[in-house]
Amino acid sequence: MSEVMISAQHIVKAFGDNEVLKDISFSLEKGKVLSIIGPSGSGKSTLLRIITQLEKADGGNLFIEGEPLFQNQDGKAVYVSSRQQHSLMLKTGLVFQSFNLFPHFTVMRNITEAQRAVLSRSKEEAEERAWAVLKEMNLEDKADSFPSALSGGQKQRVSIARALVIDPKILFFDEPTSALDPELTRQVLSVIKSLSERDMTMVVVTHEMNFARSISDWAIFMENGYIVEEGEPETLFVSPKEERTRAFITSFQD
Ligand code: ADP
Ligand code: MG
Numbered sequence: 198m199s200e201v202m203i204s205a206q207h208i209v210k211a212f213g214d215n216e217v218l219k220d221i222s223f224s225l226e227k228g229k230v231l232s233i234i235g236p237s238g239s240g241k242s243t244l245l246r247i248i249t250q251l252e253k254a255d256g257g258n259l260f261i262e263g264e265p266l267f268q269n270q271d272g273k274a275v276y277v278s279s280r281q282q283h284s285l286m287l288k289t290g291l292v293f294q295s296f297n298l299f300p301h302f303t304v305m306r307n308i309t310e311a312q313r314a315v316l317s318r319s320k321e322e323a324e325e326r327a328w329a330v331l332k333e334m335n336l337e338d339k340a341d342s343f344p345s346a347l348s349g350g351q352k353q354r355v356s357i358a359r360a361l362v363i364d365p366k367i368l369f370f371d372e373p374t375s376a377l378d379p380e381l382t383r384q385v386l387s388v389i390k391s392l393s394e395r396d397m398t399m400v401v402v403t404h405e406m407n408f409a410r411s412i413s414d415w416a417i418f419m420e421n422g423y424i425v426e427e428g429e430p431e432t433l434f435v436s437p438k439e440e441r442t443r444a445f446i447t448s449f450q451d
Pocket of ligand 1: 235
């Protein structure tokens with residue numbers, strides 16, 4: 198039996214009177230890759246930020262590896278204790294479009310800081326893990342560099358390394374290549390592809406339709422706070438059922 202890593206049920210979220218997520222449900226099994234596509238403002242980032250605990254949901258249920266993060270009670274999302282929230286947070290890693298590296302820290306320190314603060318690893322343990330991941334990312338020679346000395350593709354690989362050293366069970370990518378030119382985009386996509394080949398469970402928000410189609414096991418098209426359509430990538434990206442999905446995908450083909 199495959200293990201369900203994420204089960205999201207009827208998630209809702211508003212900012213003031215702007216209802217950003219209206220009723221989002223999906224699940225993801227271990228080792229699978231889910232891609233989420235949709236126009237700007239459809240709520241994709243908010244959904245990832247709720248699962249990785251950068252935002253709080255207003256309602257619905259969310260289970261990570263079978264453990265609840267919040268559950269609906271009388272129409273409200275009631276969260277588990279802060280200790281339990283923290284332990285679930287460690288199971289998730291988020292890679293941002295904008296890298297979010299500390300500019301005044303070296304690459305090594307960017308990658309070891311959270312390991313020491315959050316996992317209480319010693320400097321030696323944190324650096325050992327960091328070297329292993331820097332090697333995988335082809336960044337060994339950048340350990341002492343500051344982010345300003347790196348290309349966009351290198352910065353994004355550092356931020357992937359920073360997420361990986363925490364040993365998350367699920368990795369989330371929020372438009373990881375939107376700030377990159379085509380050459381650097383290819384580098385970063387190939388890193389994500391190699392993670393999928395190693396059976397990392399991943400959720401990828403992207404506008405790279407061909408890439409999403411090639412790596413994902415399941416795909417969701419979101420618009421206006423709803424899942425408009427979901428399905429096998431070969432269906433969703435090639436012959437979607439909904440006119441809205443078709444129009445969105447067509448707008449990305451040159
Ligand atoms: P997407 O990632 O699909 O572009 P977002 O989740 O970023 O969509 O945003 C969905 C909507 O939520 C937008 O209307 C956006 O302005 C609004 N929004 C996102 N974050 C905040 C916030 N922190 N405060 C207020 N509104 C927000
Ligand atoms: Mg977004």
